[in-house]
Amino acid sequence: MTSQNIVMPQLGESVTEGKIERWLVQVGDTVNKYDPLAEVTTDKVNAEIPSSFAGVIKELIATEGETLPVGAVVCVIEVEGDELPPAPSPKSSNVSSAILNAGVQRKEPPVSTTAAKPEKPARTGGRYSPAVMVLASDNNVDLTQVTGTGADGRITRKDVEAYVAAGKPTTAQEVSQPVQQAPSASTETPKQQEPMATASGDIEIPVTQVRKAIAKNMLRSTHEIPHAWMMMEVDVTELVEYRDSIKNEFKKKEGFNLTYFAFFLKAVAQALKEFPMINSVWADDKIIQKKAINLSIAVATDDALFVPVIKNVDEKSIKGIAKEIHEYAHLVRNGNLKLDHMQGGTFTVNNTGSFGSVQSMGIINYPQAAILQVESIVKRPVIVQGNMIAPRSIVNLCLSLDHRILDGMICGKFLSRVKEILENVDKDKMSVY
Numbered sequence: 001m002t003s004q005n006i007v008m009p010q011l012g013e014s015v016t017e018g019k020i021e022r023w024l025v026q027v028g029d030t031v032n033k034y035d036p037l038a039e040v041t042t043d044k045v046n047a048e049i050p051s052s053f054a055g056v057i058k059e060l061i062a063t064e065g066e067t068l069p070v071g072a073v074v075c076v077i078e079v080e081g082d083e084l085p086p087a088p089s090p091k092s093s094n095v096s097s098a099i100l101n102a103g104v105q106r107k108e109p110p111v112s113t114t115a116a117k118p119e120k121p122a123r124t125g126g127r128y129s130p131a132v133m134v135l136a137s138d139n140n141v142d143l144t145q146v147t148g149t150g151a152d153g154r155i156t157r158k159d160v161e162a163y164v165a166a167g168k169p170t171t172a173q174e175v176s177q178p179v180q181q182a183p184s185a186s187t188e189t190p191k192q193q194e195p196m197a198t199a200s201g202d203i204e205i206p207v208t209q210v211r212k213a214i215a216k217n218m219l220r221s222t223h224e225i226p227h228a229w230m231m232m233e234v235d236v237t238e239l240v241e242y243r244d245s246i247k248n249e250f251k252k253k254e255g256f257n258l259t260y261f262a263f264f265l266k267a268v269a270q271a272l273k274e275f276p277m278i279n280s281v282w283a284d285d286k287i288i289q290k291k292a293i294n295l296s297i298a299v300a301t302d303d304a305l306f307v308p309v310i311k312n313v314d315e316k317s318i319k320g321i322a323k324e325i326h327e328y329a330h331l332v333r334n335g336n337l338k339l340d341h342m343q344g345g346t347f348t349v350n351n352t353g354s355f356g357s358v359q360s361m362g363i364i365n366y367p368q369a370a371i372l373q374v375e376s377i378v379k380r381p382v383i384v385q386g387n388m389i390a391p392r393s394i395v396n397l398c399l400s401l402d403h404r405i406l407d408g409m410i411c412g413k414f415l416s417r418v419k420e421i422l423e424n425v426d427k428d429k430m431s432v433y
Contacts, residue, residue: 001080004053005073006037008062011047011339018042019067019209020074029057037075038062041209045339055079063150067157067209135160210304221366225282226403229361231396232415236377238425239263240393246432254319258432261297261351262322264374267421268349269293269313275414279346280405281367287405296345296365297325299332306332307365309345318432349374353395362400369405372418373398395422 008018018040025037036048037057055077062074132155136143139160146163148155198204207215243260250258272279272293280289293314296307308328313321331337348365353376362371375396382392397418401411 001078003058003076003078004055006049006052006075006077008040008068008070008072008074009049010070011040011042011045015042015070017067017069018047020062020064021046022064023060024048025057025060025075027057027060031055031057031077042213045337045342046335047339049074051077053077053079063154063156066150132157132160139164208303214305217366218363221363225364225366227361227364228401228403228406228408228411229398230401230408230411230415231359231398232419234395234397234419234422235382235392236260236395236422237393239422240377242425250319250432254323256323256326258318258322259325260377261349261354261374262318262325264351264422265295265297265310265313265321265325265349266316266318267418268347268372269295270421271414271417272347273314274417275410277410278370278406278414280369281346282369282402282405283367290346292344292346294344294346296342296348296368297328298348298350299328301332306337306342307345307348308332308337308341309343311344348372352398353377359396360398362398364400364402368402370399370401370411373400 010016011018019042021039021041023038025031025035031037031051031054033051033054035051037051038049040047040049057075058078059076060074061076062068062072068074132143135141135157136146141160141163143155143160146155146159147153148159150156150159239260243258243263247258276289279293280287292312294309294311295313296309299306299308308331310316310321310324310328316324328337328341331341345365345368347368348362348371350362350371350373352360352362352373356376357373358375358378360373360375362373364371375398377393377395379391380394381389382394384390384392397415399411399415
């Protein structure tokens with residue numbers, strides 16, 4: 001019999017950690033390969049950790065409610081035989097670079113009952129998770145001085161963070177170390193925010209895992225991407241008349257709504273084919289121009305934002321695009337959106353007009369090159385041919401761009417092309433079917 005470690009898998013692009021919401025097994029349970037072990041939430045999706053082996057649960061290392069980095073050991077399974085699984089290659093490994101840089105090994109050897117214990121950090125309360133060990137190492141914390149609040153007195157990340165925030169006692173080792181130069185602004189660990197005072201009648205709302213992830217991703221985008229912005233007015237009077245003339249028949253025939261948004265996505269996809277540089281991502285030493293036109297669309301709930309992806313939009317009809325919009329909205333409302341639905345996006349289109357916005361600046365969906373905000377269609381008096389004033393349906397298209405990849409000229413041409421397509425609706429060329 002040998003012991004095998006089950007680690008926190010990478011459950012999405014750019015996902016670096018996951019939170020154990022609920023264990024589905026207990027110590028002593030027999031499991032088969034691929035059986036679900038725990039429910040996990042990340043910044044992108046709710047998922048389950050499957051078992052990589054058939055055997056008996058020997059130890060649950062992570063506690064419910066604990067957030068662990070990708071690659072951290074969450075439990076140990078005792079299996080028959082002693083053959084090791086093949087080690088993942090660097091290219092296929094799902095362990096994030098953040099974990100590797102922190103010193104956590106990507107390859108996890110089987111745990112035997114006679115295996116030597118690591119000498120550092122010192123511990124007397126049993127096994128520590130890699131997340132706790134990394135946090136303790138970063139803050140020079142002696143874990144023997146920390147009181148654990150997890151199951152069976154296990155030390156969690158929250159215990160270490162609380163210990164550091166409370167002002168850990170200085171150890172003899174720290175006193176003997178020479179004073180070192182203060183770290184630069186780019187590497188200094190941010191100071192913990194002071195507790196915010198509350199007054200009578202204030203309501204404290206706990207920050208969910210999804211909301212924390214949104215905040216983290218938005219900060220990354222604004223910190224790393226030099227945002228620029230432009231806006232263009234589009235006269236969509238002909239489009240509005242065309243869609244309104246067929247929407248009732250379409251709904252009766254197809255069973256779902258024909259939204260304006262489907263027409264906008266089709267126009268954007270066509271323009272991206274003509275200006276492929278807009279359909280790019282930043283990759284440090286190079287820019288990758290994506291061949292597939294996969295449009296990310298923002299779908300919001302009361303407390304979260306999801307960005308499902310419609311694949312190969314340039315190859316789909318307006319009817320096909322409208323159907324996927326409808327299906328994604330249904331999945332989000334019912335909490336059934338899966339990881340695969342949110343991967344592979346190359347450009348984001350946000351339907352901010354759905355709640356009445358007429359002008360906004362979107363934050364780019366990292367690492368894409370741009371995001372387009374489609375604002376509300378409003379009736380406005382416009383000077384038309386012959387200096388006549390007529391009511392027209394006008395929409396603002398607002399483009400946020402990554403100035404490392406794109407410049408104003410190419411973005412202006414791209415937006416002008418989208419405008420041209422929308423303002424010159426040809427019912428034959430822009431057929432719904």
